[in-house]
Amino acid sequence: TYVVTDACIKCKYTDCVEVCPVDCFYEGENMLVINPSECIDCGVCEPECPAEAILPDTEDGLEKILELNTKYSAEWPNITSQKEPPVDADDYKGMEGKMEQFFS
Ligand code: SF4
Ligand code: F3S
Numbered sequence: 001t002y003v004v005t006d007a008c009i010k011c012k013y014t015d016c017v018e019v020c021p022v023d024c025f026y027e028g029e030n031m032l033v034i035n036p037s038e039c040i041d042c043g044v045c046e047p048e049c050p051a052e053a054i055l056p057d058t059e060d061g062l063e064k065i066l067e068l069n070t071k072y073s074a075e076w077p078n079i080t081s082q083k084e085p086p087v088d089a090d091d092y093k094g095m096e097g098k099m100e101q102f103f104s
Contacts, residue, residue, distance in 0.1 A: 001036035002045060003062055003069045006099035007053035008032055010092035014082045016045040016054060027079040028072055030102055035073035036066065051093050 004016075008031040016032065017025045024038035034045075036057070046054045057066045092098065 001039040001041060001057050001066070001069075002034055002043065002054055003036070003057045003065050004031060004033050005053050005055055005062070005065050006031070006103065007051045007094075008049070009098040009102050010086060011051040011053065011089045013050045013085045013089060014079065015048040015050065017079050018082045019044045019048050023078060023080045024073070025079050026073040026076040028076045032079065033069040033072045033076065036070050038073075 004025075010030055012027075012031060014032070017023070021042060021044070022038055022040055024035045025032050026035060031053075034054075041056075043056070046056070048054075055062065
């Protein structure tokens, strides 16, 4: 599966949802997550994200992020079309440690 990492937090560009063939993105207040049991591993969303927030879960160190995607995709609403990002999205692009600062 692919997962959305904390690089998405407060960026939420939502380019990813436009290209997903199975509509498996779910929207929280500050970030999106992927439902790992619905993702078909096609990889088309990865290069679409301006914040480089989407990675295959085969990369090292993503165990916690995978758990987060699994947990919250079961709780948050499905999002299937692109919307305007937050006005200050670019201020948060590339910022380190967003998980600790903003995820609650
Ligand atoms: Fe959707 Fe493909 Fe991205 Fe999985 S890898 S979330 S199926 S676009
Ligand atoms: Fe987030 Fe990137 Fe999608 S910032 S909403 S994962 S395009």
